[in-house]
Amino acid sequence: MRIVRHSFWQRPTRGLAVVWAVAMVLLTGMLAGCGQPSVNEAPVSSARLAAYHSPDLLVLRPMSPPITVPTADFVAQSGALHTPTMFQGRWTLFYVGYSFCPDICPTELTALAQLMPLLKKALPAVQWQVVFLSVDPERDNPKRLAEYAHYFDPAFIGMTGSRAAIDSVTGALKAGYRISPHAPGDVTYEIDHDTGYRLISPDGKMVALLPSPHDPAAMTQALVQFFKEVVQ
Amino acid sequence: MKRVVKKSSGWVAAFVLSMGSAVAAPVVTGAWIPEQPPGAMASAVFLTMKNTSDTSEALVRAAAPGFKEVQLHRSIEENGMHKMIEQKEIVVPAHGETRLAPGGYHIMLIEPTETIKAGMTVPVTLYFADGSHETLTVPVKKRSSMMPEGGMKH
Numbered sequence: 001m002r003i004v005r006h007s008f009w010q011r012p013t014r015g016l017a018v019v020w021a022v023a024m025v026l027l028t029g030m031l032a033g034c035g036q037p038s039v040n041e042a043p044v045s046s047a048r049l050a051a052y053h054s055p056d057l058l059v060l061r062p063m064s065p066p067i068t069v070p071t072a073d074f075v076a077q078s079g080a081l082h083t084p085t086m087f088q089g090r091w092t093l094f095y096v097g098y099s100f101c102p103d104i105c106p107t108e109l110t111a112l113a114q115l116m117p118l119l120k121k122a123l124p125a126v127q128w129q130v131v132f133l134s135v136d137p138e139r140d141n142p143k144r145l146a147e148y149a150h151y152f153d154p155a156f157i158g159m160t161g162s163r164a165a166i167d168s169v170t171g172a173l174k175a176g177y178r179i180s181p182h183a184p185g186d187v188t189y190e191i192d193h194d195t196g197y198r199l200i201s202p203d204g205k206m207v208a209l210l211p212s213p214h215d216p217a218a219m220t221q222a223l224v225q226f227f228k229e230v231v232q
Numbered sequence: 233m234k235r236v237v238k239k240s241s242g243w244v245a246a247f248v249l250s251m252g253s254a255v256a257a258p259v260v261t262g263a264w265i266p267e268q269p270p271g272a273m274a275s276a277v278f279l280t281m282k283n284t285s286d287t288s289e290a291l292v293r294a295a296a297p298g299f300k301e302v303q304l305h306r307s308i309e310e311n312g313m314h315k316m317i318e319q320k321e322i323v324v325p326a327h328g329e330t331r332l333a334p335g336g337y338h339i340m341l342i343e344p345t346e347t348i349k350a351g352m353t354v355p356v357t358l359y360f361a362d363g364s365h366e367t368l369t370v371p372v373k374k375r376s377s378m379m380p381e382g383g384m385k386h
Contacts, residue, residue, distance in 0.1 A: 099269070099272060099273070100272075100273050100274050102268075102272075102274035102275050102276045102305075102338070102340050102341070103334055103335065104307050104314045104316075104335065106266060106268065106269075106375055107334045107335060107375070107379070110375050110379050111379070114376070114379075139273070144271050147269055147270045147271050148269040148272060149269075150269075151269030151270065152269070176313055187343075188301060188342050188343070190315075190316045192313055192314060192315040192316070193314055194312055194313055194314070195309060195312060196312055211312055212309065212314075213335070
């Protein structure tokens, strides 16, 4: 008799617990998925971006109004990549250069590789991607670029494209570059290029510039503040 | 490691001075070459040159076997743009020092015949304006091991 009563009371309790747990999971999912878009999907509010005062403009300069990255086709070792769809679902740090570069590009890519673990720790909800765009498709093929970028961090994306695609994106983002005059067949020419990291939102807009020199700790602090006041 | 190199170079300097040699070539310390990604077509030599003499000196040329070309360069940054400018010479002022370091002066090594890896050494010969030359055995090191996380200070 006792046993029966016991089981009679326990069963509905267990059932309720299960219903409660399922409801909580659904609710959490709804909040994360529908009610409140995640930090990796939400478009950045132009008003909040315009109102943001960066504590140190030498580390992070907000871009207001933000610049929409134009539609263009690129190629990486993994295959074709298209702006701005390649920015969806994550936050991107975008850097232009070329693999023949012996000094600045490796220095900047090393700083980016040092920055990534700091950012992942400080902003754990944010999905990051680093894109290295080579403005030197004559010498940089996708395989060489992948080897080059992956040397610094296996998650880095190295890509290039046609001169028109490169110019469309670098022009819009004001990331200047200049190829030194050289004779046909000369493979040792240099390229002057912009040294900033560009922060691109999941909806494909450049929302900030991180100018050099690049100090990983200072950049982390600046991005935490930026996400707190503009994004999250 | 760095300190040991500096110290030994100090002894070299003392030795040269004690010899009463007329050679005023700068004392070179802390030379290293950053390991480059596979397939990279260019690398660099970084080092410090110290001039203990009363007259200014200059590095006018460098050579290294296993590279198609070796040039003297300086990276500069102007309005957020990085430029690399080939140098005819890199001056070391009297009683002064000149650092070849990431983001500044460097000896550019172009088109290696084989990929250079950390742990290897490269013989690099420096030619100075006074006609003297010196061959260094320069270690290849991982860039991350030489770049503190505090970042570059320009």
